[in-house]
Every structure is written in C-alpha cells, then in structure tokens.
Amino acid sequence: MRPLVVGTRKSELALTQTNWVVNRLQEVCPGLDVSLEKIVTKGDRILNVTLSKVGGKGLFVKEIEQALLDGRIDFAVHSMKDMPAVMPKGLVIGAIPVRENPHDCLISRDGSTLSDLPSGAVVGTSSLRRQAQILACRPDLTVEPVRGNLGTRISKMKNGQFDAIILAAAGLSRMDWQEKINQELSFDQMLPAVGQGALAIQCREDDRELLEALQKINHEETARAVRAERAFLQSFQGGCHLPLAGYAAVTGERVRLTGLVAQPDGKKIIKATMEGQDEWALGKQLANKLADEGAAELLATVREGLVG
Template identity: 60%
Template sequence: MRELVIGTRKSHLAMTQSNWVRSQLLEHHPYLSIELEKIITKGDKVLDVTLSKVGGKGLFVKEIEQALLDEQIDLAVHSLKDMPAELPTGLIIGCVPIREDVRDCFLSRDGLTLEELPTGSVVGTSSLRRQAQILAIRPDLVVEPIRGNIDTRIAKLRDGKFDAIILAVSGLKRLNLCDEISEYLSTASMLPAVGQGALAIECREEDHEIRKLLSAIHDHATGNAVRAERAFLQAIEGSCHLPVAGFGVWENNKVQLTGLVASPTGKSVIKGIEIGTDPVAVGKKLAQKLMEQGAKEILAMV
C-alpha cells in the first residue's frame, strides 16, 4: 500500500477541498493510504492588509511548495486562482479536476442586489479585479478591503462592518453556504479570476508515479480552459497587484477565452475575446490584443 501525504492550508475551505481530492483519489485507487498535512502559509498569518501590498498570490502557496520540494509531502491541493503564473523549478500542476461554479456572488446584510444597494454603501473585497468591476458598474459605492476566511468575512458582514461583500460561488458551494448569497453575478458583469472555481493538484515533476495516479481525476475540458487563462495571465504579467480577469470555456476542441484588464477605479476597462484550438496560443494572443488596445497603459499606471 502506497502512503501519500497531501499538503493543505488549514482553513475550513482548504480542508474541505483536500478531503474531496482525497476521496476522489481513493475512489480510483482504493489501495492507497492518504493523510492530510496542515501547513500554515504567510497568507494565513497576515490578515490586516490587502494581498496586493504584501506579496500577492504566492502568499498562500510558498510554504506548501517548499514542503513539496523538501519531500515532506507528496502532493498539494490549492485553489487554482491562488497559484502564481509561474511555478518553482521542479514542480508542476499534476492535474486539474472538474471545475466548480466559476462565478462571483454578492452577499448583503439586507438581501439587496448590487443594483439595489444604496449610494455610499460599503462593499468588502480585497480583490482589485472585483473592486474595478464593481466600481465600473456602481461608481457610487465605496469599496473597502476585507481579509480572512469565508466564515470570518460573513461574520464581518453580519456585524455591520460592511453593507455587502463579494465572494466566489465555488467556495460557498463547497461549504454548503449558498443560502447566504443575495445575488449570483454573471460572468458578463463580473469576469472571474484566472482559475476561479478550479483546484490545482501540485506535485514534483519527477514523481511519475504520483502524476499517473493524478491523471485519473484530471478533467480535460477544465485543464484546457485554465491553461488558456494562465497563459493569458502570464503574458499580461498579472498578479494580485493588477486588476486582471480571465475565463475560458473548452467546447468542440476549441477554447473561447474572455480577458479583462482594468484600472482599480473601474474607469478604464479593456475587455476582449479570443477563440482557438491551442489554449496557450489563445491566451498569449488575447493578452497581446488587449495590450495593443490600451491595457499596457493601464498596467503602467497601477
């Protein structure tokens, strides 16, 4: 019996996602013995400032990736949207399971929708991507940063510190908290983060046994869609420092990728679509197109 150790953050959502991956692997490989190893990341410790000011996405993965490189764990489960565009040498995304709902959602204390929220209401989000798109729709609202896990953010909303908050639908679904949602935001009005709703199972590149085990739970359509999104992100040099969004759909052997670059104020928004059979080429082409349409100037100002 092969004994595997999955590295994970210790939050309720991270543990739920890692336990789901464990169950999927055991369903295909019942002879395995799989344990979870909780790892505290810098992103879990630094909760009083926005991610863009303290290092961006890598805050949630660096310690876990080091444990992988040190062979303390065999694989790691991440929310794909937390993964930087470039991975450390020696590590790869071994598989991407089927994607959950990609949308963002709106939670308000009084059950109001984004359109119904009174002028001057305070909306909590630490995502520049969400901030830019909210202000593009409702420039009369006030956006304030909010950190912490899902339960913490919902508690802050209930305590009256915010009139509304924005969260990913996928996390609420995985935690059975969809009753908290006041409004589902369409991808047309709120383009999701690159990789949103998808999990990334990271492993060592040379560990071919693990890679073979992971292939059983890889979803081809999700994998191709997020490859296009991540190629777009890498070409645009996107991170938590920049309001960048990307969403791909793989159908009929083609990916349709929608991308967005915006100013944090929401006053400038560049958006486009690219379609093709090569996910990476599509991502790079869309990035180039948006840069030529003015995204380069927006990014230079941020």
C-alpha cells in the same frame, strides 16, 4: 501505491477542498493511505492589509510549494486562482479536477442585489479585480478591504462593517453554503479571476507513480480552459493581487477566452474575447490584443502604485 502526505492550508475551505480531492483519489486508487499536513502561508499570516499591499506572488502557495520541494509532502491541493503564472522548477500541476461554479457572488445584509444597494453602501472585497468591476458598474458605492476566511468575512458583514461582500461562488458551494448567496454575478458584471472555481493538484515532476494516479481524476475540459486562462495571466506576469480577470469555456475543439484588465477605480476597463483551438496560443494572443489597447501600461501603473 505508497502512503502519501498531502499539504494544504488550514482554513475550513482548504481542508474541505483537500478532503474532496483525497476522496476522489481513493475512489480510483482503493486502499490508498493519505495523511494531511496543514501549512500556514504568508497570505494566512498577514491579515491586516490587502493582498495587493502585501506584495509578491504566490501568497497562499509558496510555503506549501517549499514543503513539496523539501519532500515533506507528496502533493498539494490549491485553489487555482491562487497559483502564480510560473511555478518553481521541479514542480508541476499533476491534475485539474472538474471545475466548480466560476462566478463571483454577492452576499448582503438585507438581501439586496448589486443594483439594489443604496448609493454609498459599503462593499467588502480583498481583490482589486473585484473592486474595479464593482466601481465600473456602481461608481457610487464605497469599496473597502476585507480579509479572513469565508466565515470571518460573512461575520464582519453581519456585524455591520459592510453592507455587502463579494465572494467566489465556488467556495460557498464547496462549503454547502449556497443559501447565503443573494446574487450570482454575471460575467458581464464580474469576470472571475484566472482559474476561479478550479483546483490545482501540484506535485514533483519526477513523481511518475503519483502523476499516473492523478491523471485518473483530471478533467481535460477544465484543464484546457484553465491553460488558456493561465497563458493569458502569464503573458502579463500576473498574480491574484492585480486587477486582471480571465475566463475560458470549451466547446468541442474550440476554446473561447475573455480577458480583462482594469484600473482599480473602475474608470478604465480593457476587455476582449477571442476563440481558438490551441489554448496556450489563444491566451497569449488575447494578452497581446489587450496589451496593444493599453493593458500593459495600465498594469505597470498599478504595480508602481502598489510599490509606492
């Protein structure tokens, strides 16, 4: 196969994820030559405001997608949770490898769990989804925004800016930092972002040679679960900046999907679970159910607040 160029963000986690994918690809395509191109995205450049206030979708992928469209790179490795529901014309997700731990986790300065944190404790997160669910569990806590890579966020907590922070367990696992986790949060406490723990390998839809190779590292069970979650996301025209969550599990032919839409203050949570065989239809059916219960109006109010 021809030499390939892979595009990635330049954070330590992004490079770790990309190298993991390259190693899997070289296992199934021995002798494959792959070089890396590091690309800075809008989400990486703007670190002084929360993601929800930056605005727009694809904050961590747009520049990488443009490099794909321009032909500067052949494929890209993204965190699936960063992917907007709709991709630019001409690009596809060529493979979704096996999913890492999809849970969120809590890291605290003194080893406390979420229930142990004292009233008024400051919890750091850049996500309205996490903020809403933290405050639904513990309305007595204070949630403050924290940005930066994993190491930066952990350092800010250790330096006293926060009593605890919430992070995706998958990133800590990929960095082999599991020992830093004080509590893995259950799905009842914290439903994850759509696609959390999964990777998206994106390429041009007409690159048949590469698509054939990528299918060798695709994990169909993960792909089915993620398709259900992304169908749910797409129905709400959502992105990672909204207080929206979804997680699907596959058992045989059946897919079980739980979805959530919340007010950022956690005072209203709309949540439901459905099962089905067609993952795309399931995601849309669950979104319609939540919309009927007021989720569409809730998200419209959130969007107005972000614009304001």
